[in-house]
Amino acid sequence: MKKYTVGVDVGGTNVKFGLIDPAGVVLHRNRLVTKSYGSDKNKLIKALADGVLGLIAASGISKAQVAGVGIGLPGLVNPKDGLVIFLPNIPGWRNVPLKSRLEKHSGLPVYLENDVNLITLGEWGFGAGCGCRNMIGMTLGTGVGAGLILDGKLYRGEGFAAGELGHMPINFEGPRCNCGSFACFETFVGNGRLQQRAADIFQRADIALEDVFQLAKSGNAKALRFWQETGETIGTGLIGAVNLLNPTHIVIGGGVSRSHQFLFPAIRRTIKARAMAVQGRMVKIVRARLGDDAGIIGAQILVNQEQQAK
């Protein structure tokens, strides 16, 4: 019997649900607004279970046809014990046994994962990293996050906290970072900093990064230089991980990656110029392909891998 997966991508704003077939195709979707549950985590847990069951019912399949549920969460997750340790942007979540709670509510096997790891799994299995053995999945947004596929498996680190590419220091001096340190990669290329740089360059406090993208497309020299310099800084921030891990693919997603035509050549040039010979020659910088679906599609791989590992 062909088995489906339910993917759930929990964000600070929305929760997205998707029914995924074995080929990684999203067949049905649903969503709910995270904030309408405030800090009442029991209500949100119930809504997650209802969302999963509602999606299955609306899809016209039976629960028996669903292999399991994979959930991506924006924070620190212990997938082994099925615990949500801490979610910085959703109040009230500390050491929540979400796996067992949802399994009870839904009657389905549930697997938890950090959201960036789930996105990385999706891009690895069905997106831009298809089939490779060693890959970094990076998202450029307010923060800079990453997931690591090493020797064909998601690498989580001892405390499930690996992949913090955005918090590698890349200079001796630099802006304070939310993590408590300073001069982290993220402080130079996170959206906040990019927007501030754009505002300075164009002398317009309200300019959006999308505007700078459109300006670059129309050939504006300042905008082109903005993306080129941003690419050089991103490239600089990636050299350390490239030399340390020797991956074949760095898959870059997130809003800023829309400007890939201007950004990626500068990233590639910087890495070619400064990474070590073998590492620099082997690594490809590619754009994420699955967009907002990466997380729910990644759930298919998570559920598969966890059930095979048993």
Added chain:
Amino acid sequence: MKKYTVGVDVGGTNVKFGLIDPAGVVLHRNRLVTKSYGSDKNKLIKALADGVLGLIAASGISKAQVAGVGIGLPGLVNPKDGLVIFLPNIPGWRNVPLKSRLEKHSGLPVYLENDVNLITLGEWGFGAGCGCRNMIGMTLGTGVGAGLILDGKLYRGEGFAAGELGHMPINFEGPRCNCGSFACFETFVGNGRLQQRAADIFQRADIALEDVFQLAKSGNAKALRFWQETGETIGTGLIGAVNLLNPTHIVIGGGVSRSHQFLFPAIRRTIKARAMAVQGRMVKIVRARLGDDAGIIGAQILVNQEQQAK
């Protein structure tokens, strides 16, 4: 029958041979001078095979009691195909099928590995990293090298070039590096730079790092500050790898680690202050325990793992 391993540690100056028992104890030793073979790699290969067989004969055991030979080499090695790709400090070595050549000469199974990876395996299995799942083994010397144990296995990277911790850039500006880049971790804490700093501080061109260590032991304030600042820079260079990989142990060896009593507190303090909460709390900075034997002892683990993987 109890099986032994022969470990071979090929350096630019010497080749060390050791007969290792299953508990990781070196029972017998031998060595030869690498340079006496010049760039004649066939002679050196023959001498390696003779060294292995001579050690076995001198130990009074039979070849049947030897599980295999593990060889650490100072350069880029392809352990899968048994090739030495390139040795920067031993002339004439490019794409040498050393595994098959030595197996023919010795009649024993032979496994190749990069020397720092072999040291890391030794420290992991029988030294300071004993039993942990996620560890970085770092050697501080002329260069800064590292091996990575991730999820309980040596991680080699796609082109067997992973672990280049010493070539992670840690500042936007800095000295030119041998690797072709600049501002690499190694350019700030490699022996050359440390000696130059010591010479500047003490106004003595011929001062050795060992002298600065002795001065620190006698309470010399300049020497104490030298090691503290060096520790802070080493800590700064490690934060990126700690945040990215979330290991429990960083095992530090090499000449400079002799000054651990002055160096390590500053490394630990810097990491505590700037690494992310989970990563910083979990990581221990420990001194390598096996000294010059780490590589030949690591051969025991390499041979074991490769034969189990079959």
